[in-house]
Amino acid sequence: MRGSSLAWPASLDLLRPFIVTYWSGRTTDDMPADVRAVVDAAGMTHQHLNLALFALDADGKLLRSTIPFVRPPAFRFDPAAQGKDFAQQLTKMLDGLDLPKPAERKAKLALPDVPTGLRIYLTFGANRLNHYRTPTVEALELPDSFRAALRYPDEARDVAGESLRPMLQQFYPPAIMDGHGGCRKIDARLKLSPAGSDGERRWAILRGTVAIELDNKNGTRYEGPLTLAVSYPKDGSTPKSIRGTGTWEFPKHTPEGRVAETIVMTAAIESRPE
Secondary structure (H helix, E strand, O other): OOOOOOOOHHHHHHHOOOOOOOOOOOOHHHOOHHHHHHHHHOOOOOOOOOOOEEEEOOOOOEEEEEOOOOOHHHHOOOHHHHHHHHHHHHHHHHOOOOOOOOOOOOOOOOOOOOOOOEEEEEEEOOOOOOOOOOOEEEEEOOOHHHHHHOOOOOOOEEEEHHHHHHHHOOOOOOOOOOOOOOEEEEEEEEEEEEEEEOOOEEEEEEEEEEEEEEOOOOOOEEEEEEEEEEEEEOOOOOOOEEEEEEEEEEEEEOOOOOEEEEEEEEEEEEEOOO
16 A cells, blocks of 8 residues: 655664565555564554554564554645654654664665566646655566557557556555555556557557546546557567556545545656666
8 A cells, every 4th residue: 555655764764773674565464474473463453554663673573563643634744744753753662772773874766676567657746735745656567468468459459458457556646545555447448559660669559548446435536548659579569668658637535525626647657678
């Protein structure tokens, strides 16, 4: 589940002595056994944990745990202010523990990467409460069925949206609080058409409209255009590279289910550079 985006540079310094791994998933049902053992030891019974922290000793014994109380509205959705509040909660959790001193090092930003898959960037337009101001980046592996759906077209043909679900289901904002962060339904009207050759490669363009319905209680639905440029080897039909963009107007609901405003969500899609 994508969480709220917070700027936590101070918090990362506090966490660094402890971070050896992390796990994220849509529900606790997806937890590996070793992760579940830690959660069970902490006595956490929640099915949907937005954020939980655990400090273990070198033998794996649970020392401390907490579910931070993150309050975006209290800080007018300002990442820096939220980060400072989170750091205070983390400091309280670690108070009294004998912490190893972290080595000095410069922070490095590395984008997630899947050598044979796609990387998706989501950005969001200005809005009243500045929801989703921090971009989201997703990296995913592509099953053979996805590549088969985009095989080179000798003539224009329709492409079923379900065949592209691994990519399409990533087009949703972070912090969907009342669902699993999944898509209940995807309706897509897509056509793949040949688009010429440059001698070394040949090309096809996928164009159409994608409508997504989320699995949250409001059944949030949004629709917009998607375009992909797909390249192929001169004598082959399997996609070699994929680039594209999509745009949707995402309706943001109040707790009562009323649409308070719509937020422009833009996706940029790329495969690994050749």
